[in-house]
Amino acid sequence: MAPTNTTHPEAHPADTAPAQEPAIALEGVVKSFRSGAESVNAVNGVDLAIARGEFFSLLGPSGCGKTTTMRMIAGFEDPTRGVVRLDGRDVTGVPANHRDVNMVFQSYALFPHMSVADNVAFGLRRKGVPKPETARRVAEMLDLVELGHRARHRPSQLSGGQQQRVALARALVNQPGALLLDEPLGALDLKLRQSMQVELKRIQREVGITFVYVTHDQGEALTMSDRIAVMNDGAVEQLGTPSEIYERPASRFVADFIGTSNLLRGVVRGAGADVWTVEVGDGATALVAELPGTVTTGSHLHLTVRPEKVRIGTERPGGDVSRVPGTVTETVYTGAATHYQVDVGGGEAITVYQQNASGSAPVAVRGQKVWLSWHPQHSYALPT
Ligand SMILES: Nc1ncnc2c1ncn2[C@@H]1O[C@H](COP(=O)(O)OP(=O)(O)OP(=O)(O)O)[C@@H](O)[C@H]1O
Numbered sequence: 001m002a003p004t005n006t007t008h009p010e011a012h013p014a015d016t017a018p019a020q021e022p023a024i025a026l027e028g029v030v031k032s033f034r035s036g037a038e039s040v041n042a043v044n045g046v047d048l049a050i051a052r053g054e055f056f057s058l059l060g061p062s063g064c065g066k067t068t069t070m071r072m073i074a075g076f077e078d079p080t081r082g083v084v085r086l087d088g089r090d091v092t093g094v095p096a097n098h099r100d101v102n103m104v105f106q107s108y109a110l111f112p113h114m115s116v117a118d119n120v121a122f123g124l125r126r127k128g129v130p131k132p133e134t135a136r137r138v139a140e141m142l143d144l145v146e147l148g149h150r151a152r153h154r155p156s157q158l159s160g161g162q163q164q165r166v167a168l169a170r171a172l173v174n175q176p177g178a179l180l181l182d183e184p185l186g187a188l189d190l191k192l193r194q195s196m197q198v199e200l201k202r203i204q205r206e207v208g209i210t211f212v213y214v215t216h217d218q219g220e221a222l223t224m225s226d227r228i229a230v231m232n233d234g235a236v237e238q239l240g241t242p243s244e245i246y247e248r249p250a251s252r253f254v255a256d257f258i259g260t261s262n263l264l265r266g267v268v269r270g271a272g273a274d275v276w277t278v279e280v281g282d283g284a285t286a287l288v289a290e291l292p293g294t295v296t297t298g299s300h301l302h303l304t305v306r307p308e309k310v311r312i313g314t315e316r317p318g319g320d321v322s323r324v325p326g327t328v329t330e331t332v333y334t335g336a337a338t339h340y341q342v343d344v345g346g347g348e349a350i351t352v353y354q355q356n357a358s359g360s361a362p363v364a365v366r367g368q369k370v371w372l373s374w375h376p377q378h379s380y381a382l383p384t
Contacts, residue, residue, distance in 0.1 A: 021088030022049035023178055023210040024056075024073055029082035031068050042068040043079075044234035050178075050212060050227075055204050057213045057221040060231035061257065066214045069231070070180050073212060075099045087177060100177035106186040108167040110155040117142065117151040120169045127174070141169040144203060161192045168203065178210040185220065197223045218258045222246060230254050247306075252382050255304045262307060262350045263382070268299045275320070275376045278303060282345025286322035287376035295381065302382045307353040309378040312340055312363050317373040324372045326350065328364045338362055342372060 031043040043065040050056045058066040071077040072084055075096035084092050091099055110119050117138050124134045142148045145165035147158075155163050164184060171179055185193045185200075201224045204211045215221050221228050222242040230238045230245060230253075238250040249255035255263060266278040266286060275287040278301070286303055295301060305322075317323055329349070330341035333356075340352040340363075350372055354363060364370045 020052065022085070023052040023054070023087060024048070024050040024212065025083075025085040025088075026069070026073070027083040027085070029069070029072060029079045029084065031065075031072060031077060032080045041234050043072070046082075046231075046234075046236055048229060048236065048239070050210060052210055053208050055201065055211045055213065055224055055226045057215060057225040057228045058231055059215055059218060059221040059228050059257075060237075061216055064231040065234040066216075066231055067182055070103075070182055070212060070214050073178075074101055074103050074180050101180055102171040102174070102176040102178075103180040103182065104164075104167050104171045104184045106183045108155070108163045110163060110166055110170075112155055115152050115154060116147060116158070116166050119155065119166055120173055122170065123174050137173055138169075141173045144172070144206060145169045145199075159192075160188050161196055164188070164196065165199070168200075172203075172207055172209065176209065178212060180212045180214075182214045183216070184213075193220070194223075200224060222258070230257065232257075248380055249304060249382070252302060252304075255382060260307055260351060260353075261304050262310070264303045264305075264344075264348050264350070265346075266301055266303050266381075268295055268297055268301065270297050278381075280322075280344070280346070281324050281326070281348050284322075284324040284344065286324065286379060287320060288379055288381055289376040291381045292383075303379045304382055305350075305374055305379040307339070307351040308337075308355075309374050310350060310352045311373045312342070312352045312354055312370050313373075314364065314368070314370055316371050321373040321375055322379065324350065326370060326372060328366055328368045328370055331362060331364070331366060333362075340364065340370075342370060344372070 026046050026048045029043055029046045030041060032039045032041050046069060058069055060066050068077060072079050075094060078093055083090055086099060120138045120141055121134050124137060139148065142151055145168055147162060147165055150158060155166065185196050188196060197220055213224065225242055227241055228245050229236045232253050238245055238254045245254065246258055249258060252263060255261040264280045266280040269277045269279050275289055276291050278286045278288055280286045280303060288303065324344050326342040326344035328340055329343050332339040337353045337355050342350050342352060344350055352372060
Protein backbone atom coordinates (compact mmCIF):
# COMPACT_ATOMS: atom_id res chain seq x y z
CA MET A 1 0.00 0.00 0.00
CA ALA A 2 1.32 3.42 -0.92
CA PRO A 3 2.36 5.67 1.95
CA THR A 4 -0.16 8.44 2.53
CA ASN A 5 1.98 11.20 3.95
CA THR A 6 4.69 11.77 1.37
CA THR A 7 4.84 14.62 -1.08
CA HIS A 8 4.29 13.64 -4.69
CA PRO A 9 7.79 13.40 -6.23
CA GLU A 10 6.79 15.52 -9.24
CA ALA A 11 4.99 18.20 -7.24
CA HIS A 12 6.48 21.65 -7.74
CA PRO A 13 7.20 23.52 -4.47
CA ALA A 14 4.74 26.23 -5.58
CA ASP A 15 1.96 23.62 -5.75
CA THR A 16 2.36 22.68 -2.13
CA ALA A 17 3.53 25.93 -0.49
CA PRO A 18 0.73 28.05 0.97
CA ALA A 19 -0.18 31.04 -1.23
CA GLN A 20 1.45 34.25 -0.02
CA GLU A 21 -0.92 36.52 1.92
CA PRO A 22 -1.61 39.87 0.25
CA ALA A 23 0.24 42.77 1.90
CA ILE A 24 -3.08 44.58 2.24
CA ALA A 25 -6.58 43.17 1.96
CA LEU A 26 -9.96 44.86 2.26
CA GLU A 27 -12.96 42.56 2.60
CA GLY A 28 -16.46 43.98 2.14
CA VAL A 29 -15.38 47.33 3.54
CA VAL A 30 -18.08 49.97 4.03
CA LYS A 31 -17.63 53.40 5.59
CA SER A 32 -20.63 55.58 6.36
CA PHE A 33 -20.51 59.14 7.62
CA ARG A 34 -23.38 60.98 9.26
CA SER A 35 -24.39 64.10 7.41
CA GLY A 36 -27.14 65.73 9.50
CA ALA A 37 -29.97 63.21 9.79
CA GLU A 38 -28.66 61.20 6.83
CA SER A 39 -25.95 58.60 6.61
CA VAL A 40 -23.73 58.65 3.49
CA ASN A 41 -21.67 55.68 2.31
CA ALA A 42 -18.28 57.18 1.37
CA VAL A 43 -17.00 53.64 0.71
CA ASN A 44 -19.57 51.10 -0.33
CA GLY A 45 -18.41 47.48 -0.24
CA VAL A 46 -14.78 47.46 -1.38
CA ASP A 47 -12.83 44.19 -1.78
CA LEU A 48 -9.14 44.51 -2.63
CA ALA A 49 -6.04 42.34 -2.37
CA ILE A 50 -2.79 44.24 -2.83
CA ALA A 51 0.30 42.08 -3.33
CA ARG A 52 3.58 42.55 -1.51
CA GLY A 53 5.90 44.89 -3.40
CA GLU A 54 3.13 46.15 -5.66
CA PHE A 55 2.72 49.78 -6.75
CA PHE A 56 -1.04 50.04 -6.43
CA SER A 57 -3.12 53.13 -7.20
CA LEU A 58 -6.59 54.14 -6.09
CA LEU A 59 -7.80 56.38 -8.91
CA GLY A 60 -11.03 58.30 -9.25
CA PRO A 61 -12.72 61.69 -9.27
CA SER A 62 -13.03 63.91 -6.22
CA GLY A 63 -15.35 62.44 -3.61
CA CYS A 64 -15.28 58.83 -4.90
CA GLY A 65 -13.91 57.52 -1.59
CA LYS A 66 -10.19 56.99 -2.30
CA THR A 67 -8.87 58.94 0.68
CA THR A 68 -11.37 57.31 3.05
CA THR A 69 -10.26 53.88 1.75
CA MET A 70 -6.63 54.78 2.36
CA ARG A 71 -7.35 56.18 5.83
CA MET A 72 -8.96 52.86 6.76
CA ILE A 73 -5.81 51.03 5.65
CA ALA A 74 -3.73 53.45 7.73
CA GLY A 75 -6.01 53.13 10.77
CA PHE A 76 -7.16 56.77 10.84
CA GLU A 77 -10.73 55.64 10.21
CA ASP A 78 -12.53 52.48 11.29
CA PRO A 79 -14.76 50.74 8.74
CA THR A 80 -18.48 50.71 9.50
CA ARG A 81 -18.51 47.14 8.17
CA GLY A 82 -15.89 44.76 6.78
CA VAL A 83 -12.34 43.76 7.55
CA VAL A 84 -8.89 45.28 6.90
CA ARG A 85 -5.92 42.90 6.86
CA LEU A 86 -2.21 43.65 6.77
CA ASP A 87 -0.08 40.62 5.85
CA GLY A 88 -3.08 38.42 6.55
CA ARG A 89 -3.63 39.76 10.08
CA ASP A 90 -7.00 41.33 10.87
CA VAL A 91 -6.14 44.89 11.97
CA THR A 92 -9.69 46.27 11.95
CA GLY A 93 -9.90 48.56 14.98
CA VAL A 94 -6.12 48.51 15.59
CA PRO A 95 -4.90 52.13 16.01
CA ALA A 96 -2.70 53.72 13.33
CA ASN A 97 0.45 53.73 15.47
CA HIS A 98 0.23 49.95 15.86
CA ARG A 99 0.05 49.26 12.13
CA ASP A 100 3.13 48.58 10.05
CA VAL A 101 2.35 51.32 7.49
CA ASN A 102 3.47 54.90 6.95
CA MET A 103 1.75 57.70 5.12
CA VAL A 104 2.98 60.58 2.93
CA PHE A 105 0.71 63.56 2.32
CA GLN A 106 0.62 66.39 -0.17
CA SER A 107 1.76 68.80 2.56
CA TYR A 108 5.24 67.60 3.45
CA ALA A 109 4.89 68.44 7.18
CA LEU A 110 8.67 68.67 7.67
CA PHE A 111 10.05 70.28 10.83
CA PRO A 112 11.28 73.69 9.59
CA HIS A 113 13.86 74.21 12.37
CA MET A 114 15.58 70.85 11.76
CA SER A 115 18.07 69.92 9.06
CA VAL A 116 17.09 67.51 6.29
CA ALA A 117 19.07 64.70 7.99
CA ASP A 118 17.43 65.39 11.38
CA ASN A 119 13.99 65.33 9.80
CA VAL A 120 14.70 61.90 8.34
CA ALA A 121 16.28 60.68 11.59
CA PHE A 122 13.41 61.86 13.77
CA GLY A 123 11.41 58.62 13.92
CA LEU A 124 14.47 56.42 14.45
CA ARG A 125 15.69 58.61 17.35
CA ARG A 126 12.28 58.44 19.00
CA LYS A 127 12.42 54.66 18.80
CA GLY A 128 15.86 54.71 20.41
CA VAL A 129 17.72 53.23 17.44
CA PRO A 130 21.47 53.50 18.21
CA LYS A 131 23.22 56.56 16.78
CA PRO A 132 25.58 54.82 14.32
CA GLU A 133 22.71 52.80 12.83
CA THR A 134 20.53 55.92 12.61
CA ALA A 135 23.31 57.79 10.80
CA ARG A 136 23.82 54.90 8.37
CA ARG A 137 20.11 54.48 7.58
CA VAL A 138 19.55 58.23 7.16
CA ALA A 139 22.52 58.47 4.75
CA GLU A 140 21.18 55.48 2.82
CA MET A 141 17.73 57.03 2.50
CA LEU A 142 19.09 60.43 1.46
CA ASP A 143 21.17 58.70 -1.22
CA LEU A 144 18.09 56.83 -2.39
CA VAL A 145 16.19 60.11 -2.90
CA GLU A 146 19.37 61.75 -4.28
CA LEU A 147 19.63 64.37 -1.55
CA GLY A 148 22.80 63.22 0.21
CA HIS A 149 24.44 66.55 -0.62
CA ARG A 150 21.61 68.47 1.09
CA ALA A 151 21.71 66.65 4.45
CA ARG A 152 22.67 69.81 6.43
CA HIS A 153 20.19 72.12 4.71
CA ARG A 154 16.91 73.32 6.22
CA PRO A 155 13.67 72.35 4.42
CA SER A 156 13.08 76.02 3.47
CA GLN A 157 16.29 75.93 1.41
CA LEU A 158 14.91 73.15 -0.81
CA SER A 159 12.51 73.17 -3.76
CA GLY A 160 9.02 71.65 -3.44
CA GLY A 161 10.10 68.46 -5.20
CA GLN A 162 13.14 68.11 -2.93
CA GLN A 163 11.02 68.66 0.19
CA GLN A 164 8.66 65.94 -0.98
CA ARG A 165 11.67 63.60 -1.42
CA VAL A 166 12.74 64.34 2.17
CA ALA A 167 9.20 63.47 3.33
CA LEU A 168 9.49 60.24 1.36
CA ALA A 169 12.89 59.40 2.90
CA ARG A 170 11.45 60.07 6.36
CA ALA A 171 8.51 57.75 5.69
CA LEU A 172 10.73 54.96 4.31
CA VAL A 173 13.58 55.06 6.83
CA ASN A 174 11.83 52.87 9.38
CA GLN A 175 11.11 50.28 6.68
CA PRO A 176 7.31 50.07 6.93
CA GLY A 177 5.48 47.08 5.47
CA ALA A 178 3.59 49.47 3.19
CA LEU A 179 3.70 53.14 2.29
CA LEU A 180 0.45 55.02 1.68
CA LEU A 181 0.72 58.15 -0.46
CA ASP A 182 -2.20 60.59 -0.67
CA GLU A 183 -1.79 62.81 -3.76
CA PRO A 184 1.83 63.49 -2.75
CA LEU A 185 2.66 65.36 -5.98
CA GLY A 186 -0.47 67.51 -6.04
CA ALA A 187 1.32 70.72 -5.03
CA LEU A 188 4.04 70.48 -7.68
CA ASP A 189 3.94 72.02 -11.15
CA LEU A 190 3.39 69.75 -14.14
CA LYS A 191 7.02 69.28 -15.23
CA LEU A 192 8.24 68.55 -11.73
CA ARG A 193 5.31 66.23 -11.13
CA GLN A 194 6.19 64.24 -14.25
CA SER A 195 9.84 63.85 -13.26
CA MET A 196 8.82 62.92 -9.69
CA GLN A 197 6.52 60.20 -11.07
CA VAL A 198 9.52 58.53 -12.68
CA GLU A 199 11.55 59.05 -9.48
CA LEU A 200 8.85 57.58 -7.24
CA LYS A 201 8.58 54.49 -9.39
CA ARG A 202 12.38 54.03 -9.32
CA ILE A 203 12.49 54.45 -5.52
CA GLN A 204 9.62 51.99 -5.03
CA ARG A 205 11.40 49.43 -7.24
CA GLU A 206 14.63 49.87 -5.31
CA VAL A 207 13.12 49.52 -1.82
CA GLY A 208 10.56 46.87 -2.88
CA ILE A 209 7.99 48.16 -0.37
CA THR A 210 4.26 48.01 -1.20
CA PHE A 211 3.06 51.47 -2.28
CA VAL A 212 -0.60 52.47 -2.26
CA TYR A 213 -1.04 55.69 -4.14
CA VAL A 214 -4.16 57.89 -4.14
CA THR A 215 -4.68 60.16 -7.12
CA HIS A 216 -7.36 61.69 -9.31
CA ASP A 217 -4.77 62.08 -12.11
CA GLN A 218 -5.14 59.20 -14.57
CA GLY A 219 -1.82 59.98 -16.30
CA GLU A 220 -0.02 59.68 -12.98
CA ALA A 221 -1.71 56.36 -12.16
CA LEU A 222 -1.02 54.92 -15.64
CA THR A 223 2.66 55.94 -15.50
CA MET A 224 3.56 54.49 -12.12
CA SER A 225 1.24 51.68 -11.15
CA ASP A 226 1.51 47.92 -11.42
CA ARG A 227 -2.27 47.83 -10.93
CA ILE A 228 -5.01 50.41 -10.59
CA ALA A 229 -8.39 50.32 -8.86
CA VAL A 230 -10.66 52.85 -10.57
CA MET A 231 -13.20 54.05 -7.99
CA ASN A 232 -16.57 55.62 -8.58
CA ASP A 233 -19.13 56.51 -5.95
CA GLY A 234 -17.52 54.51 -3.15
CA ALA A 235 -17.00 51.32 -5.18
CA VAL A 236 -14.26 49.80 -7.34
CA GLU A 237 -15.49 50.12 -10.92
CA GLN A 238 -12.51 48.30 -12.51
CA LEU A 239 -9.33 46.69 -11.25
CA GLY A 240 -6.44 45.94 -13.59
CA THR A 241 -3.04 46.80 -15.01
CA PRO A 242 -2.68 50.23 -16.64
CA SER A 243 -2.94 48.72 -20.13
CA GLU A 244 -6.01 46.62 -19.23
CA ILE A 245 -7.74 49.68 -17.82
CA TYR A 246 -6.75 51.86 -20.77
CA GLU A 247 -7.22 49.37 -23.59
CA ARG A 248 -10.27 47.54 -22.23
CA PRO A 249 -12.36 49.83 -20.07
CA ALA A 250 -15.09 47.76 -18.42
CA SER A 251 -17.67 50.51 -18.18
CA ARG A 252 -18.63 53.82 -19.71
CA PHE A 253 -17.41 55.55 -16.57
CA VAL A 254 -13.89 54.07 -16.91
CA ALA A 255 -13.78 54.69 -20.68
CA ASP A 256 -14.66 58.31 -20.03
CA PHE A 257 -12.46 58.88 -16.99
CA ILE A 258 -9.26 57.31 -18.37
CA GLY A 259 -7.90 59.27 -21.30
CA THR A 260 -10.18 60.22 -24.16
CA SER A 261 -12.49 57.63 -25.62
CA ASN A 262 -15.07 57.66 -28.38
CA LEU A 263 -18.40 56.24 -27.27
CA LEU A 264 -20.75 55.42 -30.14
CA ARG A 265 -24.29 54.17 -29.95
CA GLY A 266 -24.73 51.08 -32.13
CA VAL A 267 -27.15 48.30 -33.09
CA VAL A 268 -25.91 44.74 -33.62
CA ARG A 269 -26.73 43.65 -37.19
CA GLY A 270 -25.24 40.17 -37.26
CA ALA A 271 -22.31 37.83 -36.87
CA GLY A 272 -19.59 37.20 -39.44
CA ALA A 273 -16.88 34.53 -39.32
CA ASP A 274 -14.86 36.03 -36.44
CA VAL A 275 -16.54 39.36 -35.92
CA TRP A 276 -19.86 40.98 -35.24
CA THR A 277 -21.15 43.80 -37.41
CA VAL A 278 -22.58 46.78 -35.60
CA GLU A 279 -24.34 49.71 -37.26
CA VAL A 280 -23.10 53.09 -36.05
CA GLY A 281 -23.46 56.73 -37.06
CA ASP A 282 -25.49 57.16 -40.22
CA GLY A 283 -25.77 53.50 -41.26
CA ALA A 284 -22.01 52.76 -41.30
CA THR A 285 -20.60 49.37 -40.34
CA ALA A 286 -18.25 48.80 -37.44
CA LEU A 287 -16.70 45.39 -36.76
CA VAL A 288 -16.23 44.13 -33.21
CA ALA A 289 -14.14 41.07 -32.34
CA GLU A 290 -15.94 40.24 -29.09
CA LEU A 291 -19.34 41.04 -27.69
CA PRO A 292 -20.80 40.18 -24.29
CA GLY A 293 -22.61 36.83 -24.27
CA THR A 294 -26.01 38.43 -23.71
CA VAL A 295 -25.88 40.36 -27.01
CA THR A 296 -27.91 39.19 -30.02
CA THR A 297 -28.87 40.67 -33.40
CA GLY A 298 -30.86 43.82 -32.80
CA SER A 299 -29.24 44.57 -29.40
CA HIS A 300 -28.43 48.20 -28.70
CA LEU A 301 -25.01 48.91 -27.20
CA HIS A 302 -22.18 51.43 -26.94
CA LEU A 303 -18.90 50.90 -28.74
CA THR A 304 -15.71 52.42 -27.44
CA VAL A 305 -12.60 53.12 -29.51
CA ARG A 306 -9.56 55.20 -28.52
CA PRO A 307 -8.78 58.23 -30.74
CA GLU A 308 -5.23 57.05 -31.51
CA LYS A 309 -6.56 53.72 -32.84
CA VAL A 310 -8.66 55.39 -35.55
CA ARG A 311 -7.13 56.00 -38.99
CA ILE A 312 -8.29 58.98 -41.02
CA GLY A 313 -7.98 59.28 -44.79
CA THR A 314 -9.68 60.52 -47.91
CA GLU A 315 -9.81 57.12 -49.68
CA ARG A 316 -12.33 54.41 -48.74
CA PRO A 317 -10.21 51.85 -46.85
CA GLY A 318 -10.30 48.18 -47.80
CA GLY A 319 -9.89 45.04 -45.67
CA ASP A 320 -11.61 43.74 -42.56
CA VAL A 321 -11.89 47.02 -40.72
CA SER A 322 -14.60 49.24 -39.30
CA ARG A 323 -15.33 51.80 -42.02
CA VAL A 324 -17.17 54.99 -41.16
CA PRO A 325 -17.54 58.02 -43.46
CA GLY A 326 -17.82 61.52 -42.01
CA THR A 327 -17.06 65.22 -42.30
CA VAL A 328 -14.24 66.99 -40.44
CA THR A 329 -15.69 69.68 -38.14
CA GLU A 330 -12.52 70.67 -36.26
CA THR A 331 -8.76 70.19 -36.48
CA VAL A 332 -6.41 71.01 -33.63
CA TYR A 333 -2.63 70.98 -34.04
CA THR A 334 -0.98 69.95 -30.74
CA GLY A 335 2.65 69.61 -31.83
CA ALA A 336 3.21 65.85 -31.66
CA ALA A 337 -0.23 65.08 -33.09
CA THR A 338 -3.20 66.60 -34.88
CA HIS A 339 -6.65 66.01 -33.41
CA TYR A 340 -9.63 65.75 -35.75
CA GLN A 341 -13.27 65.98 -34.76
CA VAL A 342 -15.39 64.13 -37.34
CA ASP A 343 -19.19 64.22 -37.63
CA VAL A 344 -20.27 60.69 -38.62
CA GLY A 345 -24.02 61.35 -38.78
CA GLY A 346 -26.79 60.10 -36.51
CA GLY A 347 -25.81 62.77 -33.96
CA GLU A 348 -22.42 61.11 -33.35
CA ALA A 349 -18.87 62.44 -33.60
CA ILE A 350 -15.52 60.64 -33.48
CA THR A 351 -12.25 62.13 -32.27
CA VAL A 352 -9.08 60.99 -34.06
CA TYR A 353 -5.48 61.55 -32.96
CA GLN A 354 -3.00 61.39 -35.83
CA GLN A 355 0.74 61.46 -35.08
CA ASN A 356 2.53 64.25 -36.96
CA ALA A 357 5.31 62.49 -38.82
CA SER A 358 8.09 64.92 -39.75
CA GLY A 359 7.03 67.39 -42.39
CA SER A 360 3.72 65.65 -43.15
CA ALA A 361 0.81 67.80 -44.21
CA PRO A 362 -2.54 67.52 -42.40
CA VAL A 363 -4.62 64.61 -43.70
CA ALA A 364 -7.78 66.69 -43.96
CA VAL A 365 -9.13 70.17 -43.40
CA ARG A 366 -12.34 71.46 -41.87
CA GLY A 367 -15.39 70.61 -44.00
CA GLN A 368 -13.63 67.78 -45.87
CA LYS A 369 -15.28 64.38 -46.36
CA VAL A 370 -13.14 61.61 -44.90
CA TRP A 371 -13.14 57.89 -44.10
CA LEU A 372 -12.38 56.63 -40.60
CA SER A 373 -11.28 53.07 -39.98
CA TRP A 374 -10.06 50.86 -37.15
CA HIS A 375 -9.39 47.18 -36.53
CA PRO A 376 -12.15 45.07 -34.93
CA GLN A 377 -10.00 44.23 -31.89
CA HIS A 378 -9.66 47.94 -31.04
CA SER A 379 -13.30 48.54 -30.18
CA TYR A 380 -15.25 47.08 -27.29
CA ALA A 381 -18.91 46.92 -26.46
CA LEU A 382 -20.11 48.52 -23.25
CA PRO A 383 -23.57 48.29 -21.72
CA THR A 384 -25.90 51.12 -22.77
N1 LIG B 1 -15.21 62.90 8.02
C1 LIG B 1 -16.19 62.94 7.10
N2 LIG B 1 -17.45 63.28 7.45
C2 LIG B 1 -18.45 63.31 6.55
N3 LIG B 1 -18.29 63.00 5.25
C3 LIG B 1 -17.05 62.66 4.83
C4 LIG B 1 -15.94 62.61 5.73
N4 LIG B 1 -14.83 62.24 5.03
C5 LIG B 1 -15.25 62.07 3.74
N5 LIG B 1 -16.57 62.31 3.63
C6 LIG B 1 -17.36 62.21 2.40
O1 LIG B 1 -17.12 60.94 1.83
C7 LIG B 1 -17.03 61.02 0.42
C8 LIG B 1 -15.68 60.45 -0.03
O2 LIG B 1 -14.64 61.31 0.43
P1 LIG B 1 -13.10 61.01 0.16
O3 LIG B 1 -12.31 62.12 0.77
O4 LIG B 1 -12.78 59.63 0.56
O5 LIG B 1 -13.06 61.12 -1.42
P2 LIG B 1 -11.81 61.28 -2.37
O6 LIG B 1 -12.09 60.39 -3.53
O7 LIG B 1 -10.54 61.04 -1.64
O8 LIG B 1 -11.93 62.78 -2.82
P3 LIG B 1 -10.77 63.91 -3.00
O9 LIG B 1 -9.98 63.50 -4.21
O10 LIG B 1 -11.58 65.16 -3.21
O11 LIG B 1 -9.98 63.90 -1.75
C9 LIG B 1 -17.22 62.48 0.06
O12 LIG B 1 -18.56 62.66 -0.31
C10 LIG B 1 -16.91 63.21 1.34
O13 LIG B 1 -17.63 64.41 1.42
